[in-house]
Structure formats: C-alpha cells, structure tokens
Amino acid sequence: MIDLKDTTFIIPVKIESDDRLRNVITVCCFLLENFDTKVILKEVDTESVFKESALPQISEYVEDSIKNLIHVHQVPDDSVFYRMRYLNEMLAMVDTDVVANYDSDVLLPIDTYVKAQEMCKGEYDLVYPYGQGMWQKQIFADDELVSDFLSNDCKFDILERQSKDYDAQSGHVQFFKTKSYIEGGMENENFKSWGPEDAERLYRFTTLGYNVSRINDWVYHLEHARGENSWYNNPYMQNNTNLWESLQRMNKDQLKQYYTNQDYIKKYK
Numbered sequence: 001m002i003d004l005k006d007t008t009f010i011i012p013v014k015i016e017s018d019d020r021l022r023n024v025i026t027v028c029c030f031l032l033e034n035f036d037t038k039v040i041l042k043e044v045d046t047e048s049v050f051k052e053s054a055l056p057q058i059s060e061y062v063e064d065s066i067k068n069l070i071h072v073h074q075v076p077d078d079s080v081f082y083r084m085r086y087l088n089e090m091l092a093m094v095d096t097d098v099v100a101n102y103d104s105d106v107l108l109p110i111d112t113y114v115k116a117q118e119m120c121k122g123e124y125d126l127v128y129p130y131g132q133g134m135w136q137k138q139i140f141a142d143d144e145l146v147s148d149f150l151s152n153d154c155k156f157d158i159l160e161r162q163s164k165d166y167d168a169q170s171g172h173v174q175f176f177k178t179k180s181y182i183e184g185g186m187e188n189e190n191f192k193s194w195g196p197e198d199a200e201r202l203y204r205f206t207t208l209g210y211n212v213s214r215i216n217d218w219v220y221h222l223e224h225a226r227g228e229n230s231w232y233n234n235p236y237m238q239n240n241t242n243l244w245e246s247l248q249r250m251n252k253d254q255l256k257q258y259y260t261n262q263d264y265i266k267k268y269k
Contacts, residue, residue, distance in 0.1 A: 195240030
C-alpha cells in the first residue's frame with residue numbers, strides 16, 4: 001500500500017443512477033486499496049444509498065482499510081445539490097497538509113497521486129494532476145469492466161478498452177496545500193448546483209498569486225448519466241455564469257477583497 005497519509009480526499013456525492021453507484025464503489029475501492037490515506041465522503045440525499053448499496057461492497061473489497069473512510073450522510077434542504085458548500089464542510093474536517101477536491105467518478109495513474117502529494121507538500125499550492133487539452137480518457141464502463149479492473153491490480157489498459165480521448169480543463173480533481181485552499185477562499189458557495197466554478201477556481205488561485213502547476217498525464221473519467229445538478233439545464237446556471245463573468249473583471253486586490261468579505265467564509269473561522 002502506498003503512503004498518502006498526508007492527503008485527504010473530499011468527495012461530495014448524490015447517487016442518483018446505477019452508473020453513479022458503480023462509479024463511487026469503483027473510486028472508493030481504488031483509493032482505499034492502493035493508498036494509505038483518508039477519504040471523507042459526504043452524501044446528501046433523502047436516504048443513504050451509499051450506506052445501503054455501496055458500503056457493503058467497498059468494505060468487502062478493502063477490508064481493514066475501510067477505517068480510513070468517513071461517510072457523512074445529510075438530508076437535503078431542497079432539490080439543489082450545493083456542491084461547493086458540501087466541499088467546504090468537508091474541508092473544515094481535514095487535518096492533513098494536502099487535500100484533494102475529488103469527483104466521485106475520477107481515477108488517475110497511481111504515480112500521479114504520489115507526485116501530486118509531493119508537489120503540494122513542497123512549493124505548490126494547487127496541482128492539477130492531468131494535462132490541459134486532450135488528456136481525458138472517457139471510460140464507458142459497465143459492471144464487467146470495473147470488476148476486471150479492480151480484480152487485476154487496477155491496470156488502466158483494461159479501462160482503455162472502452163474509452164475515448166476527450167478534452168480536460170479544470171474540473172475532475174485538484175490537489176491543494178490545505179492551508180492555501182482555505183486562505184484562498186475555499187469553494188465559492190455563491191455558485192450553486194453546477195456551473196463554471198471549476199474555471200473560476202483556476203482563475204482565482206492564479207490571479208491571487210498562488211503557485212499553480214499541472215502534471216501532464218491522463219485523467220480517467222467514468223462516464224455517467226447527468227441530472228439537473230450536473231449539467232447546463234440546472235436552474236442556477238445563469239446566475240452562476242453572471243457571477244463568473246463579474247469575478248473575471250476583478251483584479252488581484254479586488255478579488256482578494258471579495259473573498260475576504262464573503263459571509264460563508266466566516267462560518268469556518
């Protein structure tokens with residue numbers, strides 16, 4: 001097992017389809033089986049699909065490593081998935097030097113995790129562990145494929161049997177120096193549901209002068225069905241776009257002032 005004790009993975013989830021369920025099982029099994037690390041998974045739903053349908057399978061696969069998983073279930077206030085708030089609530093629980101904002105359907109080559117942790121423990125505040133451009137492998141998985149992957153030492157060429165090369169920009173997963181993530185404004189909770197928060201995050205930490213870098217390797221994205229909380233048809237899309245456009249007009253000092261004055265920041269102080 002590879003030492004990633006200095007990293008915590010924070011994963012917000014709502015399991016609303018069979019492929020979402022399969023993906024979160026695959027990702028948790030992969031992380032807990034290969035790394036000595038911490039995983040915090042926050043599930044926001046009326047009932048805990050994770051506890052009922054995912055946790056038993058993950059526990060059987062990873063055995064003792066299940067102790068490294070913290071599962072938090074929360075009943076939602078309404079139908080909106082407040083992803084940024086849930087990430088911040090998990091970030092407030094982190095006690096490691098490095099934290100990964102991690103989607104529940106993403107995998108990386110094993111060496112990439114080690115390199116990203118080393119970079120964030122060193123001089124970098126934010127590391128994107130994949131290249132910008134055609135660095136995404138879209139994986140069109142089924143139960144047989146992921147079972148083959150997990151039972152054969154997680155060899156990525158197995159996933160590539162059912163894959164397509166695609167564009168990668170600023171989502172999926174980011175590794176942060178935990179202190180810098182918090183000082184840089186955490187996740188902007190004014191973005192609701194789904195929208196351009198990934199682009200804003202990269203813009204913000206670059207503009208504020210944080211040391212941002214990339215690892216030019218593949219990100220493997222397990223494809224899935226999309227509801228209104230994960231696509232352009234969400235009811236907050238226009239508000240999110242307007243916010244993103246306004247933030248891009250700010251210079252470094254204005255952006256720093258904006259984040260200093262946000263009410264949501266004060267909750268975590």
